[in-house]
Amino acid sequence: MKSVTFLSTSLILATIPSAFAIPTIKGVEARWVKSGAKSVQESNTNVAAAADAEQDYIVVLADDEKRPWPEVFKSMGWNTTETPAARSADGDDLLSFRAFETDEGESIQTFGTHMRAFTMTMKQSAGESVKALPNVAILEKDHKRAWAVMPRKAGSRPRNMPRSVIPDGQSLPQGFEITKRQAPGNSSAGEFLQQSTAPWNLQRVSSQGTVTSNGRRVTDLNFDYRFERKSGAGVDVYVVDSGFNFQHVDFGGRLKVLFSPAQDGGKDTIGHGTHTSGTVGSLTYGVAKNVNLFGIKVGDEAPTDSALVAGIETAIAQHNQRKTLPGFAGSVMSLSLGGPDLGQTLFAIMQRASQAGMHISVSAGNDNRDACGDFPAGFSRQIPLFSVGATDVNDNRATFSNFGPCVDIHAPGVDIVSTFNTGPQSVDSLMGTSMACPAVSGMIAAELALNPNLRLDPAGMKRHILSKGLPNVIKGTQGVTPGGFLMLNNDFPGNPAPRAGQRAR
Template identity: 85%
Template sequence: MKSVALLSASLILATIPSTFAIPTSRGIGARWVKSGAKSVQEPSTNAAAADAEQDYIVVLADDEKRPWSEVFKSMGWNTTETIAARSVDGHDVPTFRAFETDEGESIQTFGTHIRAFTMTMKKTDGASIQSLPNVAIMEKDHKRSWAVMPRKTPYRQRNMPRSVVPYGQTLPVGFEITKRQAPGNSSDGFLQQSTAPWNLQRISSQGTVTSNGRRVTDLNFDYRFDRKSGLGVDVYMIDSGFNVQHVDFGGRLQVLFSPSQDGGKDTIGHGTHTSGTVGSLTYGVAKNVNIFGAKVGDDAPTDSALVAGLDAAINQHNQRKTLPGFAGSVISMSLGGPELGQTLFSVVQRASQAGMHISIAAGNDNRDACGDFPGGFNRQLPIINVGATDVNDNRANFSNFGPCVDIHAPGVDIVSTFNTGPQSVDSLQGTSMACPAVTGMIAYELTLNPNLRLDPAGMKKHILSKALPNVIKGTQGVTPGGFVMLNNDFPGNPAPRPSQ
């Protein structure tokens, strides 16, 4: 590994801060170093171990426009490009490239809105790179985790036939829509699905779901919704992979990006499950959305993969937002971790500034969400951070809490699409399952409120204005924050069903 600057050992250790603050300025600009950052304290008796190799992300300054080979040469490396571009499911991903130095070290580059590369290096070498004027950010390439709890026994579906009937057909005499009407003052635009999972009934009802002998994983609850929900909206799932062959997506799910050569295959089911809650026919909130999947890892997504996937989503959003029929873009991230990365903040900020709406999972550690990525970002960005509840409207005992949580949604015993076959389903729990309900609701409301198409702050205010207050239980002794329930503002509740 060539060093590109001659620095004393003490200066080297001082130039890589141990923690990062999140700036509020637009864009990355020049090299950023936390003001007053403390130097990393290394054990004096084991300097070699303290300087062990780690994976780092290096983000270039906005004004660095040179080709990658020239950038690397200025840093002291002669490189050969080994992967010029990748194609995933018919989509070119030219921003993800690979290089190798003369010394045999691998470098991976990515990004168009944020130009960055990852490399394994020693801290001392990293400090040399960080000192360069064309480097904006230098930080560890952290690993994140999906915000899902350990799985239960795989669930096998019942009542799989889809029954979506005109709204009003199964309601008691005298029940009328008074708050929301379809164009033309008729109720023809509203449907009722009688084979829905419980979470869909909860977000389209004013009251708590009553079981009447039904199991929480049965598919015989009622979902009331606008038939146009999500039409023209693009949803970008930043997740573990996707079962594009599942019949419930009807061809509306495509893989946009994957850092590997597996075509975005979902090996663990998480990405397929969350996508189903967003927009599948049986389990989805917004049943007409276009879903674009960005696979960012299997079990432990890295920051670099997240940034690359988000960058691909921003790039496509900017291409599609001027096309006829475009109704808005939503990013869904059901993941988290205990470090607030500057690189991730920068790319999430750019997505928001581009007019993309963002929902995130609060996390499952039963602690203050403000210290986790991405929850801690919502104090500076108009993203929606989502906690989880159960069928009885109790706050899930695993759900993170505090002032950085904006809203709650059903997240326990959630049935949705899965990865093991074209009709497979499973029941999972976690704030991972609550987040996509909000994602779907944003898409739902974008169709009905085109004035909010590129206004994330306005949409966040709108979603929170429709949420139900004073219904979430089990909040005693927990720091207040976001104790309102996601809702689409349908009046009343579905007609009671006979006991099973």
């Protein structure tokens, strides 16, 4: 297994202290294989034959099951032969991917180093038998999920970004200037920048007041964003999504595709993953403009639970490698997707990521309902992650945004302009809690660069970000179950100062 040592060489660099020790990881309850346990073929089932349909399953082994895969499968009643396995997007075997075929011709895909699991298509009766085995911790259907993005507006088309905002070497790009304003809140003093070529959502998260249009369209790129110059330098952000346009100029070479189950190099065919990555950390559209971006592709239109688990396992594996390296500043994981089934497997892997010290931001969902029943927002009461609802330019709660006690905070999620997949300069406007989630991911990264004591403390970071949120500004909450009605904010005082010849914003 190769050690990945990608470090940021972005425009606005800062020196980051070394990492703290990792907390102890608690696994799922282990159950050993008992002598005399029945094999799959020997087990009885009450499932009627007519209803015994084949399903795609994901099976997670108990933590104490350490035997080689062929022995595990033999104990389950399968004689297997190993076949060529898939690899991660860049060729690294981060997860010990292996593939097997049973004597009956059924395919088994294994993965995982921290949480060993395999996927297989089998009848419901066989699935029930496997679930009953004492060396199996979890067996669930391999559900399909969906990106938390709304249908694109009529007439919305990708377009190219203005050339003027592309940086030239190591100088500040056009539209960026140093500001001598005092450091926000209790942050340590530093050098701050103001960007006049920003989309509206960046102005909103760095202002105390609602964004005013002053004749500007909501998709224009002439809003003002204020941020600390470190802006997430050294922080690793793992974007779990649909793929990535790593050739887009606005990433400046800081986006690396780490994993894709499709062996397609992490190509983004729909634009969703490129868009969310841009809001996290691209130069023009990003909250944290210096982060190391790692793309975890988990599918195109409908990612499966097994792909999610494999992708998140990849992120955990690299996080655990990189936390020992000089300059490690923390890890953030961004998931802009959801579904109605919570799932033990997904809970277990996300809990392990959090216990490993990874900070997690997820979309609240777009069904205008209580988020507590949806993955992954429903995990926010058990895991210290951020579940993010969406607002529009007038600070209204987006009518599609999920709500309730499992929503922690809101961020701009309507008419969000960011990088796209149709070319090296392409941009587009999308809306959804998918677009709000990466704003929080970027804010976590920005705060990690300023607060190294929170590097491996997700619960502490959650308290810190929520303490900066703006209360009593979100409108349209009448009749909606309370929860998370704070507006994401980086704690800059007042509103951006107008530039020469411009009205106040």
